[in-house]
Amino acid sequence: MNIEKGLFYTKDHDWIKIDGNQATIGISDYAQHALGDITFVELPGIGKEIKQQETLSTIESVKAASDIYAPLSGKVIKVNEALNETPELINTSTYNEGWIAVVELDKPSEKENLMDATRYEEYLKTLE
Amino acid sequence: MDTKKTPLFEEHRKLNAKFGPFGGWDMPISYSGIIQEHNWTRNSACVFDICHMGEFIISGPKTAEALNKIVTMNVKKMPLESCKYGFMLNEAGGVIDDLIVYKIEADKFMMVVNAATTDKDFANLKEHLPQDVILKNVSGEIAKIDLQGPLSGEIIKDVLSVDVSPLDYYTFSSYNFLGQENIISRTGYTGELGFEIYVEADKAVELWSKLLKDERVKPAGLGARDTLRLEMSYPLYGHELNDETSPLEAGLKIFVDLEKDFIAKDILLKKQREGLKKRLVCFKVNSRRAPRNGYKILKNNNEIGLVTSGSFSPSLGYGIGMGFVSSEYKEAGTMITLTDSKAQLEAEIIKRPFYKNGSLRHPITRK
DSSP states (O other): OOOOTTOEEOTTOEEEEEETTEEEEEEOHHHHHHHOSEEEEEOOOTTOEEOTTSEEEEEEESSOEEEEEOSSOEEEEEEOTHHHHOTTHHHHSTTTTTOOEEEEESOGGGGGGSEEHHHHHHHHHHHO | OOOBOOTTHHHHHHTTOEEEEETTEEEEEESSOHHHHHHHHHHSEEEEEOTTSEEEEEESTTHHHHHHTTBSSOTTTSOTTBEEEEEEEOTTSOEEEEEEEEEEETTEEEEEEOSTTHHHHHHHHHHHSOTTSEEEEOTTTEEEEEEESTTHHHHHHHHHOOOOTTOOTTBEEEEEETTEEEEEESOOSSSSSEEEEEEEGGGHHHHHHHHHHSTTEEEOOHHHHHHHHHHTTOOOBTTTBOTTOOTTTTTOGGGOOTTSOOTTHHHHHHHHHHOOSEEEEEEEESSSOOOOTTOEEEETTEEEEEEEEEEEOTTTSSEEEEEEEEGGGOSTTOEEEEEOSSOEEEEEEEOSOSOOOOOTTSOOOOO
16 A cells, blocks of 8 residues: 555545645545545535535445545635546545645644554554 | 355455455455456456356256246247346246256256355245256356456457357357366356356366466456446346346346246236336436435435446446336436435436447457
8 A cells, every 4th residue: 555655644544735724635545445446526615614524525436435524624725626527536646636625724733633654554554 | 154255266366356245255346446347348358257156957857848937038949059038036026036047958957046046046946846857056066257358259269279159149058178068158247249158166267367368358356247237237136136026127028938837927917917117217327426226216306216226337437327216207318316315416217228339249250
């Protein structure tokens, strides 16, 4: 499994890139591999206020639909429109072109609950 | 209950397959990815481990006559070395299983049945066949490996040195390869030219490996098998077919010979006379979203039915599905809404199948 350094992760297998008070959110390589071919991504509306653990997006693979929960609270300020036509970017470019949304953070302190790459790697080992 | 493993289980592990439970078996769902396997089957050829399905040999004097009373197809009229798709029904006309009968001799047949229903099917045959007909469950001794795709005929010729080009759609023959006589039928569940190969279980790994050595062949799992069959609107037992639904509601009357006698024929005739209350329909979604088994089907906010199968269609690029609706809404062109607690999809009922460019009836020719 590819775990990108410098990003944060959740137990739900989201990745988060923190840049000041903004967070870019995607799903980890472990998650995209578990889901298989992604065929549809329901993007949140821009301006949507979202609380930590609320549904941010729904991702469909050939076999199933899965909810993606917001790892942090805030306001959606950007979404990855490219996923409308090419949702498979989540499979092929998980940590770059496969990002889902950018959220302006309400409570930057929430990020203390996130795991860094090393801790996420340890967490994945407990799932094996 | 422990899940069962096919003779190819270790081969799938070596290929890093993703596994999942199916009909009591631990089966490969995908290897490189469902869409890639799907497309490779449509364009070249894929090999599928179908060892989980059941096989029975039914033989002895007057077998054809006895079997004819249990299945919906007319096995007496079948030519030798032909296959026929049909059903075993319960007393109420519901489907015990959908199956394929192979006519080996005038009074000797092989029946191929679904994995999850094998025991139930065997019990039903045992109950209804007369004492002097010999019924043998050979599921454990026979391995079934499917090769499906437009190049499958030439691959079999190159890899097994067997010329299957005389086989018409839904016929079979016995061939000598791997040091024994084996049945190959020109049948499948993908909509492509394809073959189902039956060998002794201890030859499964050898056959699998030989086929995969050819660079035109890739392994495909049950995930692609499901999207391929759905694009052809082929029913899957437990979804479109079950103990409570007759083949008539499922739109499969052509696989029921109402000219002969069989279990529940009277019930089917009565249903036909009185009119069917629900019908199986195919629908396409107006986006990439997929309906799923159990979604409600709505018309003008009224519930008119339920989705039985749904997926993203890799060949067509949009969501497709099948489900049962009240008969009055079955016509192609009817706009419907598919919902569960979270999703709401707009869809249109269309004529089957979804995918029309399959090679299944193409002649087997070399390029």
